[in-house]
Amino acid sequence: MKPQYERVTMPDGCSVRVYHRQLAQIPFEWHHHPEYELTLTMNSRGRRFVGDHIAGYDGDDLVLVPPDMPHTWSSTERIDTDAPQVAVVVWFSGDWARRMADCCPEYAPLHKLLRRGAPGLSFGPTAAATMRARLQALLDASPRVRLAAVLDTLVELADADALPLASPSVHVNAGHGSRRPIPSGDALARQSTSSEAERLNRVLDLLDRRFNEPLRIAELCAVANLSERSLHRYFIQHVGESVGRYLGRLRIGYATRQLTDTGWPISVIAAKAGFPNLANFNRQFMATRGMTPSAWRRFFEMHGHTPQAAAGQPTLETRSPSLERARNRSKAS
Structure with a gap:
């Protein structure tokens, strides 16, 4: 097991x-x-x-x-x-x-x-x-x-x-x-699990370092030494979401921090976060945070804190998506 x-x-x-x-x-x-x-x-x-x-x-x-x-x-x-x-x-x-x-x-x-x-x-x-x-x-x-x-x-x-x-x-x-x-007393098959984790971590490290660059799926596959199909399967299984969705969260998270930590124009923040198209950035920010980037910044300036309820952040009661998906698969089977 x-x-x-x-x-x-x-x-x-x-x-x-x-x-x-x-x-x-x-x-x-x-x-x-x-x-x-x-x-x-x-x-x-x-x-x-x-x-x-x-x-x-x-x-x-x-x-x-x-x-x-x-x-x-x-x-x-x-x-x-x-x-x-x-x-x-x-x-x-x-x-x-x-x-x-x-x-x-x-x-x-x-x-x-x-x-x-x-x-x-x-x-x-x-x-x-x-x-x-x-x-x-x-x-x-x-x-x-x-x-x-x-x-x-x-x-x-x-x-x-x-x-x-x-x-x-x-x-x-x-x-x-x-x-x-493992608890049964048999030897745990660590090698394959460790290999999966190492491959996935190489991809996650690349995404964390270069989230604001245009990345091709072929480059991620090369880093992990996996096919596109296997990379997608590993990501869904262990991270709980697709590569694209994870990358989008990284970019929106960076932009959110810059809205409160800097006075940069929103167009500059969008570009630095990896969104060359400002309209697309505004749409994705609204979908993730529940308000526009400018409204987010105004809320912070008025109240001194971010609107956590709309932040899309994991709460103290939110568990890891990877384990939640694994549990759901187990129930389904």
Whole structure:
């Protein structure tokens, strides 16, 4: 059984992503992604799978999962049957955490947390209670408030009591295509999954760097060493949308930031975002953001913040499109 590759995207203007999940039952969704994941599971009882580690969990369960390690939770019951099961998930980049630790001595403990977190960590009840106490800030509407709460939590966890999860043979080559066991105890077919992720990441990196240029599909296929049909299939499966739609979101996201961060004319912003036709830019911006670029800028100037409800941004309750599509396919079959 191959773990599903999850494409975690950071909302515009955010360094980390927080996901607030509430549901009747936590399903088994064996997956991995290149970000660190800190998950607090509440009002839930079941089994937790991290690499080759399998254990029961109960109550407030706080776990740090390292990059590219397959993992999932699978619940068996709610502790309070009148309330939903809840998972508060924080995704963050290891590179980002290291930069924060390097430039700010207050966050130097992040280096220790990342070192300790290589096999995955299960924290004790005191650490879980500390994170639970910060839920209001972690789920705040303001990205700055959420970021401060995440940083404070991570720094405290650097020295918190925790048990390592996956065995050394599983995490020693994490992120480099190593093979990892799956919950059944059989060897996990990591090579093909790693190859898919690496190919897709090469395409995503090219799109992120050159989104404002006219890119041909043949160039993307060459970078991934895939046929056009395979590239389209990989993108839909792992990212949850087509190449064109993803590229359009990158361009609109860049333009949105320039509308609030600069005084450039809208025609200049459109050109720099990769839209040589201003009318086409206005149409796509309206379709994505729910208002024209000029109205967006006026709203920001009047209120001091962007109209988040119309921003088309993932909310705290929005899950990754790649996993959502995978779950829907599973239901259909």
